[in-house]
Structure formats: structure tokens, C-alpha cells
Amino acid sequence: MLCPFCIDDVKFKKEKTGGRSTLVYLCPTCNEQVPALYAKDYSKYPPVVISAIGFRQHGKTVYFATLFYTLKKLTLARDWPDFYTMGLNEDSLDTVYGNARMLDDGFLPDSTPKNFPRPTMIRAEGVPMQPDCSLLMFDTGGECFEKPTQLVQFAGFVRRAEAAMLLISIADLDDARAGMQQLLNTYIVGLGELSGNTKNQDLIVVFTKADKLVGRFTGKWNALATYLIEGSVDALAETNTYLARMHEISELLRDFTEQELYAHEFINAAESNFKSVSFSIISALGTEPDGAELSVEIVPRRILDPVLWVMEKSFDGPVRSLKRWLGW
Ligand SMILES: Nc1nc2c(ncn2[C@@H]2O[C@H](COP(=O)(O)OP(=O)(O)O)[C@@H](O)[C@H]2O)c(=O)[nH]1
Ligand SMILES: [Mg+2]
Ligand SMILES: [Zn+2]
Numbered sequence: 001m002l003c004p005f006c007i008d009d010v011k012f013k014k015e016k017t018g019g020r021s022t023l024v025y026l027c028p029t030c031n032e033q034v035p036a037l038y039a040k041d042y043s044k045y046p047p048v049v050i051s052a053i054g055f056r057q058h059g060k061t062v063y064f065a066t067l068f069y070t071l072k073k074l075t076l077a078r079d080w081p082d083f084y085t086m087g088l089n090e091d092s093l094d095t096v097y098g099n100a101r102m103l104d105d106g107f108l109p110d111s112t113p114k115n116f117p118r119p120t121m122i123r124a125e126g127v128p129m130q131p132d133c134s135l136l137m138f139d140t141g142g143e144c145f146e147k148p149t150q151l152v153q154f155a156g157f158v159r160r161a162e163a164a165m166l167l168i169s170i171a172d173l174d175d176a177r178a179g180m181q182q183l184l185n186t187y188i189v190g191l192g193e194l195s196g197n198t199k200n201q202d203l204i205v206v207f208t209k210a211d212k213l214v215g216r217f218t219g220k221w222n223a224l225a226t227y228l229i230e231g232s233v234d235a236l237a238e239t240n241t242y243l244a245r246m247h248e249i250s251e252l253l254r255d256f257t258e259q260e261l262y263a264h265e266f267i268n269a270a271e272s273n274f275k276s277v278s279f280s281i282i283s284a285l286g287t288e289p290d291g292a293e294l295s296v297e298i299v300p301r302r303i304l305d306p307v308l309w310v311m312e313k314s315f316d317g318p319v320r321s322l323k324r325w326l327g328w
Pocket of ligand 3: 003004005006007008027028029030031032
């Protein structure tokens with residue numbers, strides 16, 4: 001079983017600690033207490049690692065915060081009959097509700113310190129066409145992705161991700177082509193040092209802060225602007241067509257990356273080093289914020305796409321086929 005704290009494959013021990021009369025699950029490697037719901041229902045809700053990889057200030061932390069906000073606010077359960085999410089331990093509950101409240105009150109989260117982060121653990125059940133799972137979401141300081149040695153030290157969780165999620169804000173890079181290539185190169189070298197192999201991973205390239213890119217989505221790229229601006233809530237109810245559209249948008253973004261950003265090298269390196277490469281665009285806030293405060297209510301755009309991509313790529317074969325075959 002995967003320990004969510006040290007990312008080792010272990011068998012959890014059951015022990016009494018701290019004078020408690022009940023048994024708790026402990027990791028034999030790092031001795032952290034593993035949430036009981038995670039350990040007990042491990043096979044029913046297998047872990048899916050969601051790792052935010054990207055430079056500082058490219059929107060990683062705000063993205064996760066708006067994801068929690070959306071999961072608590074959206075009426076997805078209206079359209080997805082069996083859907084719910086829940087935090088698996090107290091830390092995760094605090095993170096989910098704390099972030100949702102902060103955004104509701106009009107504030108953005110602080111920047112993230114550089115340390116090996118603790119995951120926010122969320123059970124996701126009833127997402128159409130995806131197996132039930134435990135999402136382990138990791139967010140750390142962007143400095144960790146500037147050098148492979150830093151990545152090895154502070155972002156070892158990437159080793160266990162089936163799908164690597166690269167978050168890139170093109171508008172924040174002086175030279176998009178060089179910046180993207182540097183991030184990818186650092187990641188591939190770092191993962192190699194961690195004895196991981198990118199060939200076993202799917203790459204999800206996420207262009208963040210897409211509200212700043214709308215001006216570039218003109219002419220043949222107009223569909224990207226439309227996709228971003230259209231609400232996704234009603235469309236998500238039709239999951240089948242939603243996923244098909246996500247694939248189309250991915251293709252268009254690949255062309256955009258090649259023809260507008262001239263990032264041919266990035267695409268070549270990505271396609272040759274990873275099992276597959278997919279693209280998506282999100283805007284966590286919907287508009288440019290005014291410093292750390294929000295003057296208007298946030299309107300997150302397409303922010304479930306990267307999660308759906310990761311889930312889509314994390315399970316191959318029988319489980320998913322069965323679910324699809326049964327109609328979900
Ligand atoms: N325009 C716009 N700005 C954003 C968006 N998301 C984040 N930002 C801005 O980018 C800053 C850095 O985001 P943050 O998530 O802290 O970056 P991190 O260092 O990658 O975690 C935030 O303080 C916001 O001002 C977005 O969707 N649109
Ligand atoms: Mg951050
Ligand atoms: Zn551990």
C-alpha cells in the first residue's frame with residue numbers, strides 16, 4: 001500500500017499510540033499516522049497522486065484552492081447521481097474548508113513554503129466513467145522545480161504519480177518556449193534521479209491563468225476562447241461528450257503550442273519521453289485579481305479538466321472498462 005506521507009510501498013501497522021484505546025494505522029517507514037478511511041478501504045479507493053509541478057507564481061496553490069472551493073460549491077451531485085468528495089483526515093478537512101472559506105471571503109492563499117508537502121487527501125466517489133479513488137494532492141514551493149536536486153529533495157511525490165501535471169502560465173514567462181523546455185528538462189532529470197521513469201507516466205500540460213491568454217486565442221484558435229468562456233457545469237453532466245471535447249481541445253492546444261509558442265522542442269521532448277501527452281487550459285479565478293484580494297466573486301473556468309485527465313490516465317484497463325460497460 002502506498003504511504004501518502006513518505007510515498008513508500010508498505011504494509012501499514014495497527015497500533016495503540018498516545019494512550020488511546022483504539023488502534024491506529026501507522027506507516028512502518030515514516031511512522032506517520034495514516035487516515036483510517038484511507039487504509040481500511042484501500043482497495044475500494046486506490047490512491048491517485050495529483051502533483052502540481054510548475055515554477056513559482058504560476059498558479060499552483062490558487063488552482064488547488066479553487067478546486068476545493070468548487071467541489072464544495074458546485075452542484076455536480078445534481079447531475080452525477082452517485083458523486084461526492086470528502087476529506088480523509090483532519091488536515092485535509094481543514095485545507096478544503098479553509099480554502100473554500102478564504103476564497104468566499106475574497107482572499108487568495110499565501111505563497112507556498114518550500115518543503116516536502118503533506119498531501120490533501122480526498123475520497124472521490126461517483127465521478128462518471130472513472131473508478132472511485134483517493135486523490136492525494138501535493139503542492140509545494142515552485143523553487144523545487146527550478147533544479148533537479150531540489151526536486152529530488154522536496155518533491156519526491158512525483159515519482160508515484162501515474163500522470164505528471166505540469167502547470168504553466170505562459171503569460172508569466174518572458175520566453176515561453178525556453179521556460180517550458182527548462183521545466184520539462186528539470187522534471188525529466190529529477191525523476192530519473194528519483195529512479196522514476198517518465199516513460200511510465202502520462203504528461204498533462206496545463207496552461208494556467210488562461211484569462212490572460214484570451215487575447216491570443218483569435219482566428220483559428222477561437223475555439224479555445226469559446227471553450228474557456230463557456231461554463232462547464234452543465235456540460236459536465238454529459239460526461240461522455242465532455243471527455244470527447246476535452247480530447248479535441250487538447251489537440252488544438254498542441255497545435256497552438258507548436259504554431260504560436262514555437263515550442264516544437266518541448267513537444268518533441270515530451271512525446272519522446274512520456275507515455276502520452278495531453279493539454280488543457282484553466283483559469284482558476286476567471287479574471288486578473290487585484291493583489292491578494294478579490295474584488296469580484298471568482299469564476300473558475302474548466303478547472304476540473306486536469307483532474308479528469310489525471311483520473312482518465314491513472315487507471316488503465318479492466319476497472320474502467322467495466323464501469324463504462326455498466327453505463328458509468
Ligand atoms: N489572472 C489570473 N491570475 C491568477 C490566476 N491564478 C493565480 N493567479 C495569480 O497568480 C499568483 C500566484 O499564484 P499561486 O497559486 O500562489 O502560484 P504558485 O506559486 O504556483 O503556487 C496569485 O497570487 C494570483 O495573483 C488566474 O486564474 N488568473
Ligand atoms: Mg504555491
Ligand atoms: Zn510513510
